[in-house]
Amino acid sequence: MVFSSLFFTFAFLPVTVILYYSSGGSFTTRTARPWVLGQHLRNIVLLAASLFFYAWGEPAYVILMCISIMINYCIGSFLDKDNTGRRKRKLWLIISLVFNFGCLAYFKYFGMLIGTITSVSGWNLNAAAPALPIGISFYTFQALSYVIDVYRGKIKSQKSPILFALYISMFPQLVAGPIVNYADIESQLADRRVTLRKFNEGLHRFLCGLAKKVLLANNIGLLWSQVKAMPSTEISVLMAWGGIMAFTLQIYFDFSGYSDMAIGLGKMFGFRFKENFKYPYISQSISEFWRRWHISLGSWFKEYVYIPLGGSRAGKWKLIRNLFIVWFLTGLWHGASWNFVIWGLYFGTLLLIEKLFLQNRMARWPKAFRYIYSLLFVMIGWVFFEFSNLTDALSFLRVMFGLGGTAFIDNQAIMKLKTCVILYIVCISAASPWPKKLALSFKRIHPNIYKLAANVYYCALMFFSTAYMVGSTYNPFIYFRF
Known part of the structure; x- marks a missing residue:
């Protein structure tokens, strides 16, 4: 089930909201606290809805997610016991790492491993890759951050299996993030309040995300899908740049739209999730771009990989090692294909160049030049991200830079653009x-007129988004495969 569907918007979500609020009273005031039994019932309703949401698209793999919840909950409890010695604590942490990374490796990277061995050795390995469980990369990273933080003593283990299950499986951020650290919502799981105003803010944020996805990402993505399907020998330079610009906009509105919907849904149920995007395409460096793009993933790798490896504190060579490890893993996280690894190492190389050579010089560049520099290298990176075949990616890049032997501009490009x-x-x-x-x-300046205009605006978003969902069959979601 995806958020940008008629069933979710007009069936699943309204029923869940009605059951959620009827089980624990109505909206609270700013000072009133929801009664304890009502909050407990609300959590059960939200957990049941989340499991149903996941089972709708992955009826078999909901069992895998429940096993992951149970194992990580138990390990967190063992780690938090006073009589657990240092050796035992380390053993439980290793068991968690092996289980979580083992599941991720088998379901996500088994096919990639078999394909690589087959292409390199020539052996014909008749081993079918398992279907990829939706959202496994997101909920596995959440479980890992929880166990690691309990091991470090940063948080206490969650005593309630229901609340821990809700943390892992909560449907607003289950299949596409943002990746939520347990410490950020620990208190909200047991005690949260929703005013009518906050519910409306969440609804408005959801509508903005829905419009981003179906009205902007899907429509600009149609142009890219047409350009991508064309042979490179028939694409002019202008068409290639127009196409990759379309994909650059599509992936942003696709993913940030989904994050907006997740944040809005969370607010409708009383949760505050951190922002996942902060206008990344206005960045003036690649470093700034990655501080603005998929913030929760970048924070996760920084907290649990980069800093434990030593970060930038252990000298230049270890900085180089740490950056390449993090960006190799970042690329691999995005998909079981070598093009994602190349994409990750590409950005790792750019970030290393900025840190070692350009950091001080860039401040003296004209602001417009910094914008162009950042956007240019980001768009080149999206070529490696989108084309799973390296040969196709390089062919497309040759066309972009006028090395493919095609025209700079043609009538087809003019007409399409x-x-x-x-x-x-x-x-x-x-x-x-x-x-x-x-x-x-x-x-x-005009608060009353603004309020009226805002209501009209959100009604228009709902109307046109619904009309698109009714009339269109083109509704891809890029980050569903991760």
């Missing part, structure tokens, strides 16, 4: 903070 020029303008504007800044400025 001309029909999409308004869509490009809307998408580029929406990927910047300026519309929000203008809206807030207008709100300060």
Whole structure:
């Protein structure tokens, strides 16, 4: 089940909201606390809804997720016992790491391993890769962060199996993040309040994310799908750049839209999730881009891989080693294909160059040049991300830089790009903070008119998003495969 579907929007979500709030009373005031039994019932309803949500698309693999919940819950409890010695604590941590990474490796990377061995050795290994459980990369990383933080003594283990199961399986962030650290919502699991105002804020955030996904990502993605399907010998330079720009916008609105929906849904049920995107395409360096893009994943690798390896504190050579380990793993996390590893190492190399050579010099570059530099290298990176075949990626890059022997511009490119020029303008504007800044400025000057305009705006988002979901069959979700 995906958020951008009619069943979720008009069946699953309304029923879940009704059951959730009828089980624990209505909205609370700013000072009132929900009664304890009502909060417990709400958690049970939300857990049941989350398991149903996952079972809708993965009826078999919901068992795998429940096993993961049970094992990590038990290990967290063992780690938190006063009589658990240092050796035993380390053993329990190793068991958790082996189990979690073992599941991830088998279900996500078994096919990649078999394919690599077959292509390198020529052996014909008749071993079918298992189907990839949706969201396994996200909920596995959440479970790992919980166990590691209990082992470090940063948090206490969760005593309630229901609350721990809810943390791992909560449907707003289950299949596509953001990756939520247990410490960030520990208190919210047991005690949270929702006012009508906060519920409306969550609903509005959900509608904005839904519109990003179905109105912007899907429509600009259609153009990219047409360009990608064309032979490289028939693509002009202008068409190649227009196509990769379309994918650059598609993946942003696709993923950030889903994150917006997750954050909005969380707020509707009383949870506060951290932001996952902060206008990454206005970055003036690759380092800044990765501080703004998929923030929860970057924070996870920094906290649990980069810093434990020594970060940048142990000298230049260890900095190089640590960066390449982190970005090799970051690429591998995104998919069981070597193009993702290349994509990760590509960005690791750029970040290393910035840290060692460009960090001080870049401050003296003109701001416009820094924007162009950042966006150019990000778009090149998306080519490696999108093409699973390295030969196809390199062929497309050759066309982009006029080395493919094709024309710089042709009638087909002019026609396609001309029909999409308004869509490009809307998408580029929406990927910047300026519309929000203008809206807030207008709100300060004309608060009453702003309130009326905002209500009309959200109703329009709902109407047009629904019309698109009813009338269109093109509704891909890029990060579903991760």
